[in-house]
Amino acid sequence: MIEKDGFFERVYEVTKKIPYGRVSTYGAIAKYLGTGGSARVVGWALNSSSGLGVFIPAHRVVNRNGILSGKKHFGGSLIMKQLLENEGIRIKDDKVVDFKKLFWNPRLEL
DNA sequence: GGTGTGACAATGG
């Protein structure tokens, strides 16, 4: 149950609910929130997640290609990759291996 | 209140 005024808050809630060892996409989250085409807003929300005081598993969110597009914004080029590998997710050339299998769709599972 | 921007997505050449 998400009752937040800001769109960002909803993005945080969904992102925090991403299961361990799973990844999701900006478009999927955006679609789940009802915005659909506002996938960019989702990424932007995660950008603001830094400094909230609450850790957001933004490293589990990648673009539709499974590429760690936001790794550079995560505070380091390798940080995001390390975190994903720490959860058992294999990263190949900054891309999620078996992305289709690890893909977590909030619209279906949440 | 209008303009700009952004960690994307989809389409066209």
Next chain:
DNA sequence: GCCATTGCCACAC
């Protein structure tokens, strides 16, 4: 099949 362009929506100034 890869590169370029457009669309999209929410927030900051």
